Amino acid sequence: MSRPAAAALVARHFSTARTAAPVLRSALTTAATGAMAASLPSSLLLAGSSVINNTTTGNSMSTLVRIQQTAANVAHYDVDGRSALFTKTNPDRIRAGSVVQVTSLTSMTKGKPVMFAGVVIAIRHKGIDTSLTLRNYVLKTGVEQAYKVYSPMVTSIKVLKPQTAFVRNKLYYLRDNPKLFKWGAIDDLVKSEALRVAVADGTAVAAKSGGKKDGKGKGKGRR
Amino acid sequence: MIQLKSVLGVIDNSGARMVECIRVLRGKTATLGSEITVVVKDARPLPTTGMTAASLANKVKKGQVCRALIVRTRKEVRRADGRYVRFDDNACVLLNSQGQPMGTRILGVVANEARLLGWAKVVSLAPKVV
Numbered sequence: 001m002s003r004p005a006a007a008a009l010v011a012r013h014f015s016t017a018r019t020a021a022p023v024l025r026s027a028l029t030t031a032a033t034g035a036m037a038a039s040l041p042s043s044l045l046l047a048g049s050s051v052i053n054n055t056t057t058g059n060s061m062s063t064l065v066r067i068q069q070t071a072a073n074v075a076h077y078d079v080d081g082r083s084a085l086f087t088k089t090n091p092d093r094i095r096a097g098s099v100v101q102v103t104s105l106t107s108m109t110k111g112k113p114v115m116f117a118g119v120v121i122a123i124r125h126k127g128i129d130t131s132l133t134l135r136n137y138v139l140k141t142g143v144e145q146a147y148k149v150y151s152p153m154v155t156s157i158k159v160l161k162p163q164t165a166f167v168r169n170k171l172y173y174l175r176d177n178p179k180l181f182k183w184g185a186i187d188d189l190v191k192s193e194a195l196r197v198a199v200a201d202g203t204a205v206a207a208k209s210g211g212k213k214d215g216k217g218k219g220k221g222r223r
Numbered sequence: 224m225i226q227l228k229s230v231l232g233v234i235d236n237s238g239a240r241m242v243e244c245i246r247v248l249r250g251k252t253a254t255l256g257s258e259i260t261v262v263v264k265d266a267r268p269l270p271t272t273g274m275t276a277a278s279l280a281n282k283v284k285k286g287q288v289c290r291a292l293i294v295r296t297r298k299e300v301r302r303a304d305g306r307y308v309r310f311d312d313n314a315c316v317l318l319n320s321q322g323q324p325m326g327t328r329i330l331g332v333v334a335n336e337a338r339l340l341g342w343a344k345v346v347s348l349a350p351k352v353v
Binding site: 104106116129131133138139140141142143144145146147148151152153154175 | 295299304305306307308309310311312314331332335350351353
Protein backbone atom coordinates (compact mmCIF):
# COMPACT_ATOMS: atom_id res chain seq x y z
CA MET A 1 0.00 0.00 0.00
CA SER A 2 1.43 3.41 -0.87
CA ARG A 3 2.34 5.68 1.99
CA PRO A 4 -0.20 8.46 1.29
CA ALA A 5 -2.94 5.86 0.78
CA ALA A 6 -2.00 4.11 4.00
CA ALA A 7 -1.97 7.37 5.91
CA ALA A 8 -5.38 8.29 4.51
CA LEU A 9 -6.79 4.92 5.48
CA VAL A 10 -5.55 5.17 9.02
CA ALA A 11 -6.77 8.76 9.31
CA ARG A 12 -10.18 7.75 8.08
CA HIS A 13 -10.56 4.94 10.56
CA PHE A 14 -9.08 6.70 13.54
CA SER A 15 -10.75 10.07 13.39
CA THR A 16 -10.34 10.75 17.10
CA ALA A 17 -6.91 12.12 17.84
CA ARG A 18 -4.88 10.00 20.18
CA THR A 19 -2.31 12.27 21.67
CA ALA A 20 -0.60 9.60 23.74
CA ALA A 21 0.46 7.38 20.88
CA PRO A 22 2.57 9.85 18.87
CA VAL A 23 4.43 10.88 22.02
CA LEU A 24 5.28 7.27 22.80
CA ARG A 25 6.31 6.51 19.26
CA SER A 26 8.58 9.49 18.96
CA ALA A 27 10.17 8.66 22.32
CA LEU A 28 10.79 5.12 21.18
CA THR A 29 12.08 6.21 17.84
CA THR A 30 14.74 8.45 19.31
CA ALA A 31 15.83 5.56 21.49
CA ALA A 32 15.68 3.13 18.58
CA THR A 33 17.55 5.29 16.14
CA GLY A 34 20.03 6.16 18.84
CA ALA A 35 20.59 2.52 19.78
CA MET A 36 20.34 0.84 16.42
CA ALA A 37 21.31 1.81 12.96
CA ALA A 38 18.65 1.52 10.27
CA SER A 39 17.72 -2.13 10.71
CA LEU A 40 13.93 -1.96 10.84
CA PRO A 41 12.40 -4.24 8.21
CA SER A 42 9.81 -2.39 6.18
CA SER A 43 7.22 -5.11 6.79
CA LEU A 44 7.00 -4.03 10.43
CA LEU A 45 6.50 -0.35 9.76
CA LEU A 46 3.22 1.13 10.84
CA ALA A 47 1.03 2.41 8.06
CA GLY A 48 1.20 6.18 7.80
CA SER A 49 3.95 6.51 10.38
CA SER A 50 6.30 9.00 8.96
CA VAL A 51 8.03 9.26 12.31
CA ILE A 52 9.75 5.88 12.15
CA ASN A 53 12.79 5.64 9.95
CA ASN A 54 12.17 3.93 6.64
CA THR A 55 15.63 2.85 5.59
CA THR A 56 16.19 -0.88 5.50
CA THR A 57 19.72 -2.01 5.30
CA GLY A 58 19.63 -5.41 6.98
CA ASN A 59 17.32 -8.36 7.32
CA SER A 60 18.00 -9.05 10.97
CA MET A 61 16.55 -7.12 13.83
CA SER A 62 17.66 -7.15 17.42
CA THR A 63 15.32 -8.24 20.18
CA LEU A 64 15.41 -4.78 21.67
CA VAL A 65 14.14 -3.15 18.51
CA ARG A 66 11.52 -5.87 18.01
CA ILE A 67 10.18 -5.33 21.52
CA GLN A 68 10.13 -1.59 20.99
CA GLN A 69 8.40 -1.99 17.63
CA THR A 70 5.77 -4.26 19.17
CA ALA A 71 5.17 -1.78 21.97
CA ALA A 72 4.83 1.00 19.42
CA ASN A 73 2.39 -1.07 17.37
CA VAL A 74 0.31 -1.89 20.42
CA ALA A 75 0.34 1.73 21.61
CA HIS A 76 -0.77 2.86 18.16
CA TYR A 77 -3.83 0.62 18.23
CA ASP A 78 -4.54 0.80 21.95
CA VAL A 79 -7.35 3.25 21.44
CA ASP A 80 -9.22 3.06 24.74
CA GLY A 81 -6.56 1.70 27.04
CA ARG A 82 -7.55 -1.92 26.55
CA SER A 83 -3.93 -3.03 26.64
CA ALA A 84 -4.19 -2.72 30.42
CA LEU A 85 -6.59 -5.66 30.32
CA PHE A 86 -3.89 -7.79 28.71
CA THR A 87 -0.82 -6.73 30.65
CA LYS A 88 0.50 -9.60 32.70
CA THR A 89 1.44 -7.40 35.64
CA ASN A 90 -2.05 -5.97 36.05
CA PRO A 91 -4.03 -7.77 38.79
CA ASP A 92 -7.29 -6.72 37.07
CA ARG A 93 -6.34 -8.15 33.68
CA ILE A 94 -8.68 -10.45 31.81
CA ARG A 95 -8.01 -14.06 32.67
CA ALA A 96 -9.47 -17.30 31.35
CA GLY A 97 -12.80 -17.82 33.06
CA SER A 98 -13.91 -14.19 33.20
CA VAL A 99 -17.11 -13.17 31.49
CA VAL A 100 -16.38 -10.52 28.88
CA GLN A 101 -18.55 -8.56 26.48
CA VAL A 102 -17.07 -7.49 23.15
CA THR A 103 -18.73 -4.96 20.89
CA SER A 104 -17.48 -5.05 17.33
CA LEU A 105 -18.28 -3.87 13.85
CA THR A 106 -18.97 -6.28 11.02
CA SER A 107 -18.02 -3.70 8.44
CA MET A 108 -16.02 -0.50 8.61
CA THR A 109 -18.36 1.31 6.26
CA LYS A 110 -21.85 0.38 7.36
CA GLY A 111 -23.82 -1.54 9.91
CA LYS A 112 -24.34 -1.27 13.62
CA PRO A 113 -22.01 -2.62 16.27
CA VAL A 114 -22.70 -6.21 17.27
CA MET A 115 -22.30 -7.41 20.83
CA PHE A 116 -21.10 -10.86 21.86
CA ALA A 117 -20.58 -11.90 25.44
CA GLY A 118 -19.09 -15.08 26.73
CA VAL A 119 -16.59 -16.85 28.91
CA VAL A 120 -12.98 -16.26 28.05
CA ILE A 121 -11.60 -19.68 27.25
CA ALA A 122 -8.28 -18.59 25.84
CA ILE A 123 -6.10 -15.52 25.67
CA ARG A 124 -3.20 -15.51 23.27
CA HIS A 125 -0.65 -12.89 24.27
CA LYS A 126 1.28 -11.90 21.15
CA GLY A 127 1.63 -8.14 21.25
CA ILE A 128 -0.37 -6.66 18.41
CA ASP A 129 -1.80 -10.09 17.57
CA THR A 130 -3.20 -10.64 21.03
CA SER A 131 -6.47 -12.46 20.71
CA LEU A 132 -9.28 -13.35 23.03
CA THR A 133 -11.58 -16.33 22.56
CA LEU A 134 -15.07 -16.15 23.99
CA ARG A 135 -17.49 -19.03 24.26
CA ASN A 136 -21.23 -18.84 24.75
CA TYR A 137 -24.38 -20.69 23.80
CA VAL A 138 -26.60 -18.98 21.23
CA LEU A 139 -29.97 -20.68 20.73
CA LYS A 140 -28.59 -23.86 22.31
CA THR A 141 -25.60 -24.02 19.98
CA GLY A 142 -22.15 -23.40 21.31
CA VAL A 143 -20.45 -20.52 19.53
CA GLU A 144 -16.85 -19.44 19.95
CA GLN A 145 -15.53 -16.16 18.66
CA ALA A 146 -11.89 -15.21 18.71
CA TYR A 147 -11.27 -11.47 18.52
CA LYS A 148 -8.07 -9.69 17.70
CA VAL A 149 -7.95 -7.35 20.64
CA TYR A 150 -6.31 -4.44 18.84
CA SER A 151 -8.43 -4.63 15.71
CA PRO A 152 -10.10 -1.32 14.86
CA MET A 153 -13.30 -3.27 14.31
CA VAL A 154 -13.42 -4.21 17.98
CA THR A 155 -14.97 -1.12 19.50
CA SER A 156 -15.08 -2.11 23.15
CA ILE A 157 -14.10 -4.88 25.53
CA LYS A 158 -15.85 -4.94 28.89
CA VAL A 159 -15.27 -7.31 31.74
CA LEU A 160 -18.66 -8.31 33.14
CA LYS A 161 -17.34 -10.68 35.78
CA PRO A 162 -13.73 -11.26 36.73
CA GLN A 163 -12.30 -14.72 36.85
CA THR A 164 -12.89 -16.96 39.83
CA ALA A 165 -12.58 -20.69 40.38
CA PHE A 166 -10.66 -21.59 37.24
CA VAL A 167 -7.11 -22.76 37.53
CA ARG A 168 -6.10 -23.26 33.89
CA ASN A 169 -5.19 -20.54 31.42
CA LYS A 170 -6.96 -22.30 28.59
CA LEU A 171 -10.43 -23.66 29.27
CA TYR A 172 -10.93 -25.83 26.21
CA TYR A 173 -12.24 -28.57 28.50
CA LEU A 174 -15.44 -26.53 28.91
CA ARG A 175 -16.44 -27.61 25.40
CA ASP A 176 -16.85 -31.20 26.60
CA ASN A 177 -17.95 -30.38 30.15
CA PRO A 178 -20.49 -27.57 29.86
CA LYS A 179 -21.85 -28.29 33.33
CA LEU A 180 -18.73 -26.78 34.88
CA PHE A 181 -20.01 -23.29 34.20
CA LYS A 182 -23.34 -21.51 34.65
CA TRP A 183 -23.93 -20.39 31.07
CA GLY A 184 -27.24 -18.74 31.93
CA ALA A 185 -25.39 -16.26 34.10
CA ILE A 186 -23.87 -14.61 31.02
CA ASP A 187 -27.24 -13.35 29.79
CA ASP A 188 -28.02 -11.96 33.24
CA LEU A 189 -24.70 -10.15 33.35
CA VAL A 190 -25.30 -8.68 29.90
CA LYS A 191 -28.74 -7.45 30.90
CA SER A 192 -27.56 -5.88 34.12
CA GLU A 193 -24.67 -4.24 32.29
CA ALA A 194 -27.05 -2.82 29.67
CA LEU A 195 -29.24 -1.52 32.45
CA ARG A 196 -26.27 0.00 34.27
CA VAL A 197 -25.17 1.77 31.09
CA ALA A 198 -28.69 3.02 30.41
CA VAL A 199 -29.04 4.37 33.93
CA ALA A 200 -25.63 6.02 33.73
CA ASP A 201 -26.61 7.64 30.44
CA GLY A 202 -29.87 8.75 31.93
CA THR A 203 -31.90 6.98 29.26
CA ALA A 204 -33.56 4.60 31.72
CA VAL A 205 -35.94 5.77 34.37
CA ALA A 206 -34.25 5.49 37.75
CA ALA A 207 -37.33 3.87 39.33
CA LYS A 208 -37.09 0.87 37.00
CA SER A 209 -33.64 -0.08 38.16
CA GLY A 210 -35.01 -1.32 41.47
CA GLY A 211 -37.54 -3.69 39.99
CA LYS A 212 -35.35 -6.03 37.98
CA LYS A 213 -35.20 -8.85 40.48
CA ASP A 214 -37.51 -11.32 38.78
CA GLY A 215 -37.18 -14.90 39.90
CA LYS A 216 -38.17 -16.54 36.63
CA GLY A 217 -35.81 -19.32 35.69
CA LYS A 218 -35.17 -19.69 32.03
CA GLY A 219 -32.83 -21.77 29.90
CA LYS A 220 -30.37 -24.38 30.98
CA GLY A 221 -27.53 -23.68 33.30
CA ARG A 222 -29.56 -21.23 35.32
CA ARG A 223 -28.96 -23.23 38.46
CA MET B 224 -14.29 -28.21 6.26
CA ILE B 225 -17.17 -30.28 4.97
CA GLN B 226 -16.28 -32.88 2.42
CA LEU B 227 -17.57 -36.12 0.93
CA LYS B 228 -19.22 -38.27 3.62
CA SER B 229 -19.49 -35.42 6.12
CA VAL B 230 -22.70 -35.57 8.07
CA LEU B 231 -24.50 -32.34 8.83
CA GLY B 232 -27.57 -31.47 10.80
CA VAL B 233 -30.40 -29.69 9.05
CA ILE B 234 -31.81 -26.69 10.81
CA ASP B 235 -34.79 -25.77 8.68
CA ASN B 236 -38.29 -27.21 8.63
CA SER B 237 -37.91 -29.10 5.36
CA GLY B 238 -38.31 -32.41 7.21
CA ALA B 239 -34.74 -33.65 7.05
CA ARG B 240 -32.73 -34.14 10.20
CA MET B 241 -29.34 -35.37 9.06
CA VAL B 242 -27.81 -35.22 5.63
CA GLU B 243 -24.58 -36.55 4.23
CA CYS B 244 -22.47 -34.59 1.81
CA ILE B 245 -21.97 -36.36 -1.50
CA ARG B 246 -20.46 -33.61 -3.56
CA VAL B 247 -18.73 -30.31 -2.92
CA LEU B 248 -19.56 -28.01 -5.79
CA ARG B 249 -16.39 -25.91 -5.70
CA GLY B 250 -13.19 -27.54 -4.56
CA LYS B 251 -12.59 -30.52 -2.29
CA THR B 252 -13.83 -29.07 0.99
CA ALA B 253 -16.66 -26.71 1.69
CA THR B 254 -16.95 -24.14 4.41
CA LEU B 255 -19.44 -21.61 5.73
CA GLY B 256 -21.60 -20.13 3.01
CA SER B 257 -20.75 -22.82 0.43
CA GLU B 258 -23.18 -24.96 -1.45
CA ILE B 259 -22.95 -28.75 -1.43
CA THR B 260 -24.99 -31.67 -2.74
CA VAL B 261 -26.37 -33.89 -0.03
CA VAL B 262 -28.42 -37.01 0.42
CA VAL B 263 -30.95 -37.12 3.21
CA LYS B 264 -29.98 -39.74 5.77
CA ASP B 265 -32.65 -39.14 8.36
CA ALA B 266 -35.93 -37.34 7.94
CA ARG B 267 -38.89 -36.64 10.14
CA PRO B 268 -41.77 -38.96 9.36
CA LEU B 269 -44.38 -37.26 7.23
CA PRO B 270 -47.66 -36.85 9.14
CA THR B 271 -50.48 -38.92 7.70
CA THR B 272 -53.14 -36.28 8.21
CA GLY B 273 -53.27 -32.52 8.33
CA MET B 274 -50.93 -31.65 5.49
CA THR B 275 -51.88 -30.18 2.18
CA ALA B 276 -50.40 -31.45 -1.06
CA ALA B 277 -48.41 -28.25 -1.49
CA SER B 278 -46.68 -28.45 1.86
CA LEU B 279 -46.07 -32.21 1.43
CA ALA B 280 -44.26 -31.48 -1.81
CA ASN B 281 -41.69 -29.45 0.11
CA LYS B 282 -40.99 -32.12 2.71
CA VAL B 283 -38.02 -34.32 1.97
CA LYS B 284 -37.80 -38.06 2.36
CA LYS B 285 -34.93 -40.24 3.33
CA GLY B 286 -32.68 -40.95 0.38
CA GLN B 287 -33.58 -37.81 -1.49
CA VAL B 288 -30.74 -35.90 -3.12
CA CYS B 289 -30.77 -32.15 -2.93
CA ARG B 290 -28.51 -29.17 -2.42
CA ALA B 291 -27.65 -27.53 0.84
CA LEU B 292 -26.05 -24.36 2.15
CA ILE B 293 -23.61 -24.75 5.01
CA VAL B 294 -24.48 -22.35 7.81
CA ARG B 295 -22.45 -23.63 10.78
CA THR B 296 -19.15 -25.45 10.93
CA ARG B 297 -17.07 -26.87 13.71
CA LYS B 298 -13.95 -25.76 11.93
CA GLU B 299 -13.14 -22.15 12.72
CA VAL B 300 -13.50 -19.69 9.87
CA ARG B 301 -11.45 -16.53 9.58
CA ARG B 302 -13.05 -13.17 8.97
CA ALA B 303 -11.40 -10.22 7.30
CA ASP B 304 -10.26 -8.51 10.48
CA GLY B 305 -8.63 -11.61 11.91
CA ARG B 306 -11.63 -12.71 13.87
CA TYR B 307 -12.49 -16.42 14.03
CA VAL B 308 -15.89 -18.03 14.44
CA ARG B 309 -16.54 -21.63 15.35
CA PHE B 310 -19.70 -23.50 16.19
CA ASP B 311 -20.26 -26.71 18.10
CA ASP B 312 -21.75 -28.58 15.16
CA ASN B 313 -21.97 -28.69 11.38
CA ALA B 314 -25.35 -27.54 10.12
CA CYS B 315 -26.94 -26.75 6.81
CA VAL B 316 -30.11 -25.49 5.21
CA LEU B 317 -31.58 -27.44 2.29
CA LEU B 318 -31.99 -25.74 -1.07
CA ASN B 319 -33.90 -26.76 -4.15
CA SER B 320 -32.39 -26.85 -7.62
CA GLN B 321 -33.05 -23.14 -8.09
CA GLY B 322 -31.11 -22.25 -4.97
CA GLN B 323 -34.18 -21.32 -2.93
CA PRO B 324 -34.53 -22.64 0.61
CA MET B 325 -36.78 -25.67 0.79
CA GLY B 326 -38.01 -24.92 4.27
CA THR B 327 -39.89 -21.88 5.41
CA ARG B 328 -38.27 -21.43 8.79
CA ILE B 329 -34.79 -21.79 10.17
CA LEU B 330 -34.35 -23.00 13.71
CA GLY B 331 -31.04 -21.99 15.17
CA VAL B 332 -28.13 -19.64 14.78
CA VAL B 333 -26.55 -19.04 11.39
CA ALA B 334 -23.17 -17.60 10.45
CA ASN B 335 -22.85 -14.26 8.72
CA GLU B 336 -20.76 -15.73 5.91
CA ALA B 337 -23.91 -16.87 4.16
CA ARG B 338 -25.13 -13.30 3.83
CA LEU B 339 -21.77 -12.09 2.55
CA LEU B 340 -21.82 -14.73 -0.17
CA GLY B 341 -25.23 -13.74 -1.44
CA TRP B 342 -27.62 -15.96 0.52
CA ALA B 343 -29.54 -13.06 2.01
CA LYS B 344 -32.86 -14.84 1.62
CA VAL B 345 -31.71 -17.75 3.78
CA VAL B 346 -30.11 -15.50 6.38
CA SER B 347 -33.24 -13.37 6.66
CA LEU B 348 -35.14 -16.46 7.85
CA ALA B 349 -32.67 -17.09 10.63
CA PRO B 350 -33.60 -16.07 14.17
CA LYS B 351 -30.01 -15.18 15.02
CA VAL B 352 -26.99 -14.44 12.89
CA VAL B 353 -23.50 -14.50 14.39
